[in-house]
Amino acid sequence: MTDQEQLHQQLIDRMVIGGSLRTEPWRRAAVAVPRHEFLRGGFFRRAVGSDFTAWESVREDDPGWLEGCYTDESLVTQIAGTIVPEDIRGRITREPTSSSTLPSLVLRMLEDLQVDDGHKVLEIGTGTGYSTAMLCARLGEERVTSIEIDPWVASRARAALGHLDMYPTLVTGDGLLGHGAEAPYDRVIATCGVRTVPQAWIEQTRPGGLILVTVGGWLGSSELARLTVHEDGTASGPLLGGGVNFMLARPHQPPPLGLLPDLEDGKERETTIGADVLNNWTARFVAQLAVPAAQRLTLERDGRTEDVLVDVDTGSWAALHSEGDRSLVRQGGPEPLWDIVEDHFGRWRHAGAPALEEFTVTVSPEGQVIRWGS
Template identity: 60%
Template structure:
């Protein structure tokens, strides 16, 4: 027999216990929030489950009348709530093969991020990415709805979140717009938290954070390696900090999605040489993050070349630069074209990182100034 919504209190307590055991939930006020806020209230429109064995991934809707629906709301997993930018579970019967564009993030990560934000009573928080509103509700319970401003780029997503928040008795300020631009009205915040990934920390977040305030965001790249960064804003308008570990991943902010590939360049043109590192190195999460530092506007694609073979290609669409790698026996060659040599830059960074002992991302530092964003790692002594 399926539980009713009124029966979720035991599930909330069990979720809090589980998150505490995982180390995500650490303090009493956030435990109170987890036990008080019903996650199912933010999933009334259902979600999409991945169809097992489908490739590309197909999605099918799961609605509140499905057996075990309430229990699944309290599993520690992310639930896709929108695909293709507009389609929600109630719009569909059957399956769909489109890209997820909004979700309810796994509670483990939601709660860990709020804990990592180090909020204190009275703090005002800017949340970038309202999503379903569950994270927003936790913040409202902990700090008070008047202390939360949440920005969502998708008006329909924001509207649904507002209904769900209101049903739980929360009425924070919800803004529809580009969260990367901050909010109008001269707001200053003690904390900024982002539930979408960003290529770079937006200047507006630094400008709207009080000196000594904290920004927490997942820094990503178009090769899809990412990490959670925590930065402190300084009096001089810069921000500095480090990464918290855990291979955190979020959907990229929509304004920072990669450009369409369009027509590919002639991969038989350009200059060819033996590769120092093959593309298999990009299978390592940290090595891929280092490669993104070297080529921040590049994407990695796999092109079929017949016989079940694929050719790895690194391409910067806007610059018109590319690097195509080919296996020759046990070795790789690289052919590069355009105004930059992408694989040269990637290999140079990877070689330095390996020489410095291959430090993990939790050892990296991040500095944001008016001139831009710099990510570095510790160098070997001597």
Template identity: 60%
Template sequence: MSDDKILRERLADELTGNGSLRSPQWRQAVLDVPRHEFLRGGYFRQVDGPGPTGWEPVMPDAPAWLPACYSNESLVTQIAGTIVPGDIQGRIFRQPTSSSTLPGLVVRILEEAHIEDGNKLALIGAGTGASTALACHRLGDDLVTAVEYDQDVAQRARTSLAACGMSPDLVTADGLLGYEPNAPYDRLVATVGVLNIPRAWIEQVRPGGLIVATVCGWMYSSELVRLTVHDDGTATGQFLGGQVSFMLARPHLPPPLGMLPDLDDGEECEATVGPDALDDWTARFVAQTAAPRTQRFQMERAEGGTQHVFLDVDSGAWAALHREGNRWLVRQGGTAGLWHRIEDHVTRWQRDGQPDLERFTITITPEGQSITW
């Protein structure tokens, strides 16, 4: 047996053992799909150290390359929107923009979609093409439509899929708009994070069909959700747990912070909830339901100590908190009461016993998205 097949067996056993891989059809897909074919261009390895995060390329001639291809880890394949491993030597200090998602998460979301024989599938966020290959193995090329935002990423995915003898309909388009020419779909699975479930997805999935996606916010708590589409054009679903995260869809990335407001402006008052409460993943997700487009960062105060800043760039709303003894004090500006909205949601969640995210529900109507527990 070849080295890569031995590694595939080990990976399938690991994913079965941790509960990601539950059905024989998907296990066979993991055994048969060569993930390394989708990483022929290499990947970026994170380099730890002081200062900003650095990344260095690992190419196929490196001893570490093949074992990494079959590790249950995400492997970064693009930096700063255009740079791939073969473009550089040494290190790069920019943000990742595309990756081959860890196999355990890919098979989990495919399992959570309850895909059945004959289902027509839309896959949003093709990336390297590895998840598309798993779907093609399960359903056949003709039933899979994959949508990728980045033209260069899409072309590399097509090349890798062709090397595996697969030719699904892989289109370069904005995945937030779905892909209407091939609709309706029985299932839609997104391997990118979104702030809200796009209306186009609801419209392109038949009634009774399922959508599996990750709902995020700019405080970077996120959760996997499975929605059922209804006859009246609405969709409802439950969150599935597990602190799942994907790279945000590029149109949903946060804007630059720009020039900060005067954080000494506004009236100071005591906060009911301090920003330390949001160190908890679920509490932070609750805060995002009140302010999904708010970014969170810290600054040193001129008077000493740390200031915790929350800023919605688009609306201009902001809140700045600092500790004084055992109290948290807050100043707010812009549109009314950003921190008051956040602490109202978090306080109600605490009062209700701090339910887990699996007890949250999501509803999509033509008027918008609502999340409740």
């Protein structure tokens, strides 16, 4: 057994033991798809020993590249929309824009997709092509359509898949529009996050079909949802739990905040719900439902730390800080932003603070609604 084969088998064993790889058809697919083939362009890893978020490249000829390919970690493959590992010697501090998702999450999602032999699948976000290859190995390339918005990323994925003699339908374009030419699909799976599930995906999925997608927002909390498409053109289903987080689809990413409002020009009061709730994944998801257009930033002002929410649609804002045991909020703009969060958060707590697995997503032509409880 070669070093690569041994590393590959160890990864599969870890996924089986961890419970993400649960059935024999997907185990066979995982065995058939070597991850390193989709990372020959290298990847970025977090730089050690820096005081800020920095990345350094790991190339195919670098020590640790092959071992890195078979770690159960997400590996960044593109930064700032254009920068790839071959471009960098040293460190870079820009934001990641494409990655190879950790294999255990890829397999967990594919298992959660509940495919059967003969199903046609639409994948939103080809990325490196690793999950696309899994679908081809499980269902056959003729039943797989995958869309990637970035031409360079799509080209790399096409080459990697071709090297494994896999030729699914690959489309370069906006995945939020789906791909009507191959519809209807039995399953749709998205490897990017969305704020709202696109109506096009529902229209292109047969009644009874499933859509698996991460629903999130600009406060950075998200969760995997599995929706069933209905005859009336709506879709609904539960959140599955587990704190799944993907980069938002590029059209769903937040706009630049620009010039901040005058944070002294507002009314201050005491609040029973401080900014610390935003550090909890579920509580932040609840707050995000209340103020979906709000972004969060942390500022050091006047010798204290302030958590600030700014609503990019209305210009409303809320700045929170602590003084001893007291939590204070100062608000400005046309809407009392933190009042809205407090009200929504209070109703969630009154309902017993249900876990995200007790939330349901419903999507119709009129919009998307996420509720907890029955």
